[in-house]
Amino acid sequence: MDIQTTAAPNKMIPSNIEAEQAVLGALLIDPDAIVKVVPILHTEDFYLEKHAWIFDAIFALHERREPIDFLTVVAELERRGTINDVGGAAYITALINAVPTAIHIEHYARLVERLSTQRRLISAAGNIAEIAYDSEEEIDAMIDHAEETIFSVAQRRMSRELISMRIAVDQFMDRLDYVQRHQGELLGVPTGFIDLDKLLGGLQPSDLIIVAGRPGSGKTSFALSMMQTAAAKYKKRVALFSLEMSAEQLVQRLVASMGEIDSQGLRLGKIGDEDYTRLVRATGELSELPIFIDDSAALTPIEIRAKARRLQSEHGIDLIIIDYLQLMTVRGRIENRVQEIAQISRQLKELARELKVPVVALSQLSRAVESRLDHRPQLADLRESGCLTGETLITRADTGERVTIRDLAARGDSAPVLTMDEHLHLRQAILTRAFPSGRKQVYELRTRTGRTIRASGNHPFYRISGWTPLADLRVGDRLALPRTLAHIPSQPAVLSEDRLLLLAHLIGDGCYVARQPLHYTNSDRACLDVVANSAAREFAVTPRIVQQENWYHVYLTANEHLTHGKHNPIAEWLQQLNVYGQHSPEKIIPAPIFTLGNAQIAFFLRHLWATDGNISRASAGRGYVIFYASTSRPLVAQVQHLLLRLEIQSTIRINRKSGYRPTFQLHIQGRDAQERFLTTVGVFGAKTQAAQNALAALRDIPANPNYDVVPKQVWEYIETARQARGWSLRDLHRRLGWAHDGTNRRKHGVSRTRLSHITSVLPDARLQSFATSDIFWDEISSISKQGEEEVFDATVPGYHNFVANDFIVHNSIEQDADVVIFIFREKMYYPTIEKWREAHPRSDKEYPGNIAEVLVAKHRHGPTKDFKLFFAEDQATFKNLEIAPQ
Template sequence: MPAQPAGEGFDRVPPNNLEAEVSVLGSMLLSKDAIAEVAEIIGPEEFYRGAHRTMFEAVKGLYDRGEPVDAVTLADELERRGQLDDVGGALAVTDIVSRVPTAANALYYARIVSGHALRRRLIECGTHITRMGYDTAEEVEQSVDRAEGLVYRMAQHGRVSEFTPIKQLLSAGFERIEQLHESNAAVTGLPTGFADLDELTAGLQPGNLVIIASRPAMGKSTLVTNMCTHVAVEERKSVVLFSLEMSAMELIQRVLAAEAKIDSDRLRTGRLRDDDWPKVSQAIGRLAETRLHIDDTPGTTLMEVRSKCRRLKQKHGLDLIVLDYLQLMQPHRRAENRVQEVAELSRGMKILAKELDVPVIALSQLSRRPEERTDRRPQLSDLRESGSIEQDADIVCFIYRDEVYDPDSAAKGEAELIVAKHRNGPLKTIHLAFLGSTSRFASLRRGSGSGPAGPPHPGAPL
C-alpha cells in the first residue's frame, strides 16, 4: 500500500520511517506492557501510513476494553470494524508480528515515529506561516502572533488544527472523574492559600480566566501578590506576574513585607528593627528558591504577554499567569473606542489561558457607580469599560473594605471577597482579614462571621 502523507503542502516525500512504525505495532502485539508504554508517547496521528494508523487504533481499542491483543484478535477486530481489507488483509497483520522478534525496544521505536511526525508537523506549520506571509490583508503584527502560536502548539506535539471525537473526550473525562474520586481532594486546581476561596472554587482551574476587581485602595494588588507568593513558595509552582502599575522594586518590597510579616513602611524606608533583619533574610532565602517571575515592562501589549508566556512555559514551565491590571495593557491596534479595546484584551487573556492550559488572574478597574449607591459593594455592571470582561471571565471577584469609606466602621481590618460570578459553582461572599501594615490578606477562622478580623486561619498563605 502506498504511503499517505499526514498533511498538505509537501513537494517531496515527508519524513517517515515505516520500519519503525511496523516495529511499534509488532511490539504492541507481543506485549501489553509495550502498549501502555507506547501509548504515552504517540497516538494514531503520529503514524505516516494510513494502514498503520488504523491498526494502532484497533490495538488500542482491544487494550482499552481489556481484551487479549495478538495477531488473531487484531485481525478479528479489524474485520469487525470493516477495515481488514484496508490494511492489506490478515496476512498483513501476521507479517507485522513476524518482523519483530521482541518488544524490548518498543519505546525506542516509538520515539523514532514521534520524531518523524514532529518533523512533518514542522513542515505543515511552515506551510501555514508561508501563506500568512503572503496575506497582506492581515496586519503583520497579527500574523506574527498567529505564527508564533502555531509554532508553540507544534512544539507541544499538538496538530495545527484537529477535531477530537466525543468518544475520546468522554473517555478522558471519565478517567478524570475516577482520579478525583480516588484522591478525595477538595482542591483539584491550584490553591490560592485562602481556605474558603479554595473550597468554593476547588482551586484555580487550568484554562480559566479569573477577574479580581475593586475601586482604588481596596487592596487588589496586595491580594493577588499574596496569591502569587503562596503558589510560588508553598505550592512550588511557576508563576509570572505582569506588573503594569507598580515597578518591580515596589512589588518586591510588598512581597518581602508580606513574606517576612514586617511593617512595609519600615521596609520601604530602611528603618528596620534588630528583630526584622532575620525575618527579611529568611524571606529572601525562601523567595530566591521559587519560580516567581516578574515583568514590569511599561506599555506591554497583549501580543507581548502571549509571546513571553509561551516562551516561559516552553523553557521553565508555567502554572499561573497574573496581570496587574487589564486596562493598562495595550491592544495591538487601536479600535474605534476604548470599550472595543478592553473587550479585545479580556478575550485575548481568556484565549491565552486556554492555549497554555493554565489559570490566568487579571485585575480590573471598576467604574465610579458603587460610590453613587447607598450600598457601595460592587456589582457585575460596575466592571469598567466593557461587559465583555464579565462574559469572558470564568470567575469574577470583587474586593470590598467598608473602612475605606468609613474609618470608624465596625468591620475595620476586614475585607469582603465577593464571588459575583462562578461559571462552574455557587456564589459567595468570603470574609478575609486585611493586614495592611504588612501588605497581607489572611483567611479568617471559620465561624468568625463578619466581625472584626481574628487570627489568620491555619490555611492562610502568609
C-alpha cells in the first residue's frame, strides 16, 4: 500500500500529513525515539484521526513498558478495534517503509505540534469571533472569555524544559550569593508580622500560601493587614481578588485600620472630628498605594491568571491575594467538589510559579474543628477529601507487602503504591506521606464480592460518573475496584517449597494453639505424607501419623526434650511469623507470604486449597463449584487478595447454621475465572482429579460476560459519541449488526466484550478506556454507620488516588500548598471571661481575650511554629503584640 503524500484536503487548515507519517514511521523503526516525542506531542496534535489512533496505541505500549514494533502495534490496534479504520496492517507497513531513519523525529514532531497549535489558534479565533458577535453579553465578559480562550491555547506550551545539573547548580550559587549579600534583609514580600517574617523570610516567590480558619476567625483581616504593610511600607504591588467582599467594604476595612478608626462607626457614618482628620489622612495614603482590587463574585483560576498576567505586563506585581478558595469555580465538567478544589489549588500553585510571585489563598476550614474540645485547627481540617480508618491496608507496588495506613503514618515513610490513571489503568506512583486526621464518624462499605473498607462520609470513591463521597453513595451503586494486582513485579523466592506447603497445610488443617500438641489433620494420604516429609526435612522433627476413624493426625514432634526455653522448632518458626497460638476463627496468612512472587503465591494457594478448598460438580447444570471455606473472615479476605495478584476475581459468601460459627466461603465464579484458577493454581492431592474434570467440562461451557460488566451509565457516554457523529440510534444499531429496539438496552450494563465491539464501530477514547480498563465495577451491598474513630489520610501527587483494601480511594489535596497558616481565636468560642472560666474551671491559663494564635502548620522549606498576635476588633486588624495597645 502506498502512502498518499498530497497536501491536506483543505489548504486553509494548517497540516502536514507527511510530517505526521514521518513521526509514526520513525517511532516504529526506533521505539527509543518516543522519549524525544512525548514532551512535544499529544494524541490530539495529529490532523488525521487515524494517525492519532496509531500514536495513542504506540504511547499505550510505551506506558505499559511493552515493546513497540509492527506486531505489537497491529495487535494493540486490533485489541482496540481500530485496525481497519487506520488502513489495516498494510498502512503500518507503509509507514515503516516511508521513513529511512529516525534521526530527524524531533524536527518532525515540533512541526506537527506547531501546526496543531496553529489549528487551535484558528479555532480560538473563531470562538472569539462568535463571542464578539454575541451582542447580549457584557463587553467585559466578552474580553475575559476571549483572553481565556487564547490563554488556554498557550497554556500547553508553557511546560518547562529539563535543565542540566550544571545550570541548576549555577542558579543555586547565584541565589546563595544574593542571600549572603543581603543578610538581615527580608528576601520575600514582608508581612509586617515580626515572628512570621522571621520564620518565612517574607512571602517567597512561587509559593502558594494557604491562610485558613473558621468563619469569623479573621482570615480577611489577616490578609488585609499583610497587604497593607507590603504596599504602604515596602511599596509592593498587590493584586487582591475578593470573591466575598466588595471593593467598598474592603476600602472601609483598610481605612479603619490605617486611620485607627472604629470600623462599626465608619460603616454607620458616626465619625467625630478627630476621626475625620484621621479618615482624610488614611484615604489619602490609601489612594496612593499600589493595590489593585477585583471584586468579581465568581472567578475561575484561568480568569485570575489572565487578569494577573495583564496586570504583570502593565504594572508589575509582587503579591496576589485571593479571598477565598471555596468561592472559586472551574469551568467545564467536574465530577465533584473534591476534584474541583484540588484542581483550583493546583492551578493557583501553577500561577505562583509562572508569575514568580507569592499567591496567598484564604480557605474555609471544615466543621471538624468544632467537634474537638480545644477547637485548635489541624491540617486535616483544611482538606475537602475524606479519611480512612487505621487498619486500612495499603499494598506496596514494589514488593506486595501490605502495610496499614496507621503504621505508614507512624513511620513517616513514603511508599510506592498502585494508582489509577485517567485511562482507568493501574500504574505505580509514590505515596509521599500518610498522616492522622483526627477523629471522625466512619462508615463500613461492603461490596457484592465481599470486600470491605471503613472511611469517613466525605471520602470519595470512584463511580463511572466520577469521584463521589461515601455519604452520597447508595446500595446498588457500582464502584471501581482493581480487577487485578498483577502489576506488582515478581519477587525472588523467600521461602523454601517445604516451608511454604507446610505453612499452607497448617493454616488450613493444622492445630498450633498454645499448650496443645502441634499436629495436622486430614484424610488425604498424599497431603499427610507431604506434610510429614517437609516437616522432617526442614525442621528435623519426627512426624508421627495416628489414625482416628476416617481421619489421620500427623503429630509434628520435636526430636529433643522440650523444657523451659527450649521449644518445638516449628512452633518457634510460627511465633516468628506472628501466627502461633491462633484458633481457627483467628487464623491469618503471615505477612511474608504477600511479598512472594506469583509462582510461589500459586504454589501456596494450591496446597491451601488441598485442605479446606472445594472443587465439585454443581447441583444443577454442567458447571462446577469452586470455593475455599474457613471460619476466619480475615483469612478468606487475604486469600481473595492473593487471587487478585493472580488476576482471579472471587466473591466472599457467608454460610450460617444454627448452633455453629458462620463459615466464610470464597467462591470463584464464571468460566474465565475458574479456568484461570485451575490452570494457574490448581489443587494438590486427591482433589486433583476433580480439578481435571472441571477443567475439561469448562471447555464446553460458554463464557457468561454478564459477571464482569461496565455499569449502565456507560450508555450516556455512548449516546454522546453517537450524537457527535450525527448518527441516529437506528444508524448505530444497524452498524453494530443489532436489531433496533429503541432504548431498551440502556436499562442494563454493558459487558466489556460488547463495549469493545461498540468502540470498533464508534471509536471514542473514553469508551475505549472503559472497555480495556484495569477496573472491576463492583456493586455496593451495604453501608453501615460505625461510630467515631481516629482516621488517616495520605498524599499521592499526580493521580491523587491509591489502592487500599483492594478499593481505589481518593487522597488528600493539601500537598499543593507550600505554607499553611491557621488563624485561631479562642474568643470566638468563649466571648466572655465567665464562659471561659466555666469551660476551664481548673486551668491557671489567663483568658486570651483579643489574643489570636497564628499556627504555621506546614512550611515546605523550613520549620513550623506557633506565635501570637493582637486582634483589634474595633478596627478588624491584626497587630504585633509589641505594638498592641496596653
